[in-house]
Amino acid sequence: MPEKENSHESALRMQQGVEQPETVNERAVSKYKRLRKGLMPVEEYVRGIREGNRVVLSQAITLIESALPLHQSIAQEIIAHCLHHAGKSMRIGITGVPGVGKSTFIEAFGTYLTGKGRKVAVLAIDPSSQRSKGSILGDKTRMEMLSTDGNAFIRPSPSAGSLGGVARKTRETLILCEAAGFDLIIIETVGVGQSETAVHAMVDFFLLLMLPGAGDELQGIKRGIMEMADAILINKADGEQVLLAKLAKTQYSNALHLFPPSPSGWMPVVETCSARTGDGIERTWEIISEYRQMALDNGYFQNKRLEQARQIMFSSIEEQLKQDFYRNPEVNRFLASIEKDLRENKISSYMAARKLLMIYAGHRRKE
Numbered sequence: 208m209p210e211k212e213n214s215h216e217s218a219l220r221m222q223q224g225v226e227q228p229e230t231v232n233e234r235a236v237s238k239y240k241r242l243r244k245g246l247m248p249v250e251e252y253v254r255g256i257r258e259g260n261r262v263v264l265s266q267a268i269t270l271i272e273s274a275l276p277l278h279q280s281i282a283q284e285i286i287a288h289c290l291h292h293a294g295k296s297m298r299i300g301i302t303g304v305p306g307v308g309k310s311t312f313i314e315a316f317g318t319y320l321t322g323k324g325r326k327v328a329v330l331a332i333d334p335s336s337q338r339s340k341g342s343i344l345g346d347k348t349r350m351e352m353l354s355t356d357g358n359a360f361i362r363p364s365p366s367a368g369s370l371g372g373v374a375r376k377t378r379e380t381l382i383l384c385e386a387a388g389f390d391l392i393i394i395e396t397v398g399v400g401q402s403e404t405a406v407h408a409m410v411d412f413f414l415l416l417m418l419p420g421a422g423d424e425l426q427g428i429k430r431g432i433m434e435m436a437d438a439i440l441i442n443k444a445d446g447e448q449v450l451l452a453k454l455a456k457t458q459y460s461n462a463l464h465l466f467p468p469s470p471s472g473w474m475p476v477v478e479t480c481s482a483r484t485g486d487g488i489e490r491t492w493e494i495i496s497e498y499r500q501m502a503l504d505n506g507y508f509q510n511k512r513l514e515q516a517r518q519i520m521f522s523s524i525e526e527q528l529k530q531d532f533y534r535n536p537e538v539n540r541f542l543a544s545i546e547k548d549l550r551e552n553k554i555s556s557y558m559a560a561r562k563l564l565m566i567y568a569g570h571r572r573k574e
Contacts, residue, residue, distance in 0.1 A: 246270075249281060253288040256387050261360060264387050268362060271376045271383070286379050289386035294512070296385045297499060300406040302396045302432070303416030308442045309395050312416060312482040314350040319488045320391055321358040328360045328389035329353070330377055332396055360389060378409055378519055407435045408518050411508065412495050415439045417459070419451035419479075433459075434466055436475055438494050444479035444486065452479040471507040473498055537570040538563055 247255075247266075255263025270282040303309050310331070317327045329350070353359045362380065381392055396406050407413050415436040433439070439459050444452030460477045469475065476494050480487025502508035532538060545562060548554045554562070 246281065249284045249288065252281075252285045253386075256285070256289060256383055257292060259388050264360070264383060265362070267383055268364075268376075268380050271379045272364060282379065286382055289382055293382040293385035296390045296392050297412065297495070298381065298392045298394070298410040299495065300394045300396065300410035300413045301416065302403050302406060302414070303442070304418065307416045307418050308482050309416055310350055312440075312442055312480070313393055313395055314353045315482040315485055315488050316491060317350075317353045317359055317393065318356065319485070320492065321353075321356050324358075325391050326358050326360075326389045327353075327356075327391045327393065328384040328387075329362070329393045329395065330380055330384070331361060331363045332377065332394070360384065360387075381409065403432060404435065408515055411502070411511065412437050412498055414491075414495075416442045417455065419443060419448040419455050433462065437469075437471075437473060437498055438475060438491070439463075439477045440487070440491060441477070441479045442482055445481040445484050449479075455479075471498075471502055471511075472505055473501060532564075532567055535567050535570060538567050541566055 247263075252263060252267050252270075256267060267282070267285050270278045270285070273279065273282070301309055301313060313329055313331075317329060320327050350361055354361050362384075364377065364380070377394060381394075384392055392410075394406055394410060396403060413435050415432060415438070417439060419441055441452040441455045441459070456477050456479050463475050463477065478487055478490055478494065480491060482488070499508065502511070542563065545554065545559050549556065549559050
């Protein structure tokens with residue numbers, strides 16, 4: 208019986224195979240290469256920072272501030288390598304009401320310190336627009352002398368809508384500046400508010416700048432801000448403002464005596480100064496030096512640093528959980544529909560949040 212070649216009835220028919228995709232996703236590789244373009248190995252960033260290279264330091268800080276996962280990964284490696292070289296600076300937080308002259312004071316104070324051979328880094332937090340998310344970043348313009356000083360480094364950073372106007376990545380930036388050899392780190396905040404506790408949680412000395420003419424202003428200042436202050440400076444104490452500044456000094460000094468003792472054992476100091484004339488700048492540094500010595504002697508300095516490290520850990524957990532939540536594909540899949548139900552009053556805000564959290568938790572369990 209002849210064989211049935213090419214017969215449709217044959218059980219030995221050849222099925223045309225399906226072409227298998229390549230094991231390497233070329234599109235993903237191409238995107239990764241584009242992101243990596245212009246980036247250096249982690250070791251080169253660390254070496255440049257340790258050698259005090261301002262350009263490399265600025266590039267590393269840009270990676271810290273980037274929202275791209277790749278940049279964040281590289282930034283965390285850089286921070287890990289720099290940690291062993293950090294922690295030796297004096298960290299000073301400076302806050303005050305708008306118009307008090309924070310930038311002018313920092314320039315005068317920073318110039319005085321660099322003149323004494325100190326290396327000063329200024330992390331100036333600029334308020335971000337809620338609409339465009341942009342910021343002016345004008346501190347380098349305002350601090351003309353300090354920005355050209357070889358012993359100073361000014362890094363304006365957008366607050367990016369974070370609590371208290373403190374840039375989310377200020378703590379990491381602080382570590383890199385310390386590793387670069389800056390022994391004084393000044394953090395300038397947007398202004399006075401309850402959330403300035405975020406600044407207090409990352410500095411050794413908290414300085415509050417005020418304007419002359421306390422009067423009603425004394426009533427307007429939040430007690431919590433004054434309780435956190437290690438020193439209060441009445442700025443712009445020059446010309447016709449001198450008498451008003453002295454009056455303000457007396458009123459603030461009296462108010463501070465009503466507060467309970469500080470955990471550090473330090474009694475907050477009130478002084479007058481003029482960033483324009485330089486009066487009181489040297490005395491400010493004397494106060495900070497006296498505080499540091501006292502805190503080192505009684506052990507408070509190190510205990511506060513350890514407590515700050517603990518707070519940073521919990522803040523980092525909250526930040527990373529928040530980012531992971533909004534990047535979760537299941538959350539993004541249901542977010543629009545739940546928002547629609549919320550707008551149509553089909554669900555309460557609390558139930559909407561609970562529903563999204565349950566979706567997030569369920570997806571995490573499956574992974």
